Amino acid sequence: MVPDLGAAGAGRVQSREVLDKLGLEPDEYFLYVSRLEPENNALLVREAFERVETSKKLVLVGDAPYAQDYIETVRDTRDSRVVIPGAIYGQGYRELQSHCFAYIHATEVGGTHPALVEAMGRAALVLYLDTPENAEVAAGAGLAFRDDLAQQLEFALRMPGPERDALRARALERVRERYSWETVTDAYEALLTGLARRRSG
Numbered sequence: 515m516v517p518d519l520g521a522a523g524a525g526r527v528q529s530r531e532v533l534d535k536l537g538l539e540p541d542e543y544f545l546y547v548s549r550l551e552p553e554n555n556a557l558l559v560r561e562a563f564e565r566v567e568t569s570k571k572l573v574l575v576g577d578a579p580y581a582q583d584y585i586e587t588v589r590d591t592r593d594s595r596v597v598i599p600g601a602i603y604g605q606g607y608r609e610l611q612s613h614c615f616a617y618i619h620a621t622e623v624g625g626t627h628p629a630l631v632e633a634m635g636r637a638a639l640v641l642y643l644d645t646p647e648n649a650e651v652a653a654g655a656g657l658a659f660r661d662d663l664a665q666q667l668e669f670a671l672r673m674p675g676p677e678r679d680a681l682r683a684r685a686l687e688r689v690r691e692r693y694s695w696e697t698v699t700d701a702y703e704a705l706l707t708g709l710a711r712r713r714s715g
Contacts, residue, residue: 532606555620
């Protein structure tokens with residue numbers, strides 16, 4: 515699946531209607547987007563965030579029709595900084611990625627995850643669970659975590675602005691070089707051309 519990076523191929527969107535609806539300010543929230551099921555670690559993310567002293571919020575976006583008990587556990591918080599709006603798609607999803615302080619990707623199974631690529635394509639600062647698949651996508655253009663997410667969140671908050679901006683720029687460039695429609699179609703063209711030559715040879 516080629517991620518949704520908009521008509522320009524990548525980059526942020528300027529609109530912020532969903533932020534206004536949820537009471538959010540640009541650059542004042544961490545964002546997590548995934549199906550709310552155990553292997554995607556929404557509860558881990560919420561609990562790690564709750565240990566961090568910050569005025570920023572955590573927005574947990576997602577749902578799952580077959581994981582109601584787990585979702586109820588994730589929602590069971592008294593921390594007013596945690597916002598759990600359910601699933602958000604389309605322009606609202608793009609707005610949330612474009613204006614977040616940082617994007618947290620905690621999925622531990624599967625291959626190349628579209629949400630991680632999309633967040634990088636919006637020039638988000640990404641924190642990602644250090645699995646081989648996630649590390650391959652990020653390629654150093656983000657902050658990896660294992661059992662230390664709270665510490666990495668604090669590190670992201672302490673980072674000087676120019677360092678955060680440099681990681682964001684590297685993430686965007688990584689997506690443009692590796693995951694754009696043009697790159698993917700060129701790779702398929704090269705593969706198919708090579709196979710055709712081998713067959714005819």
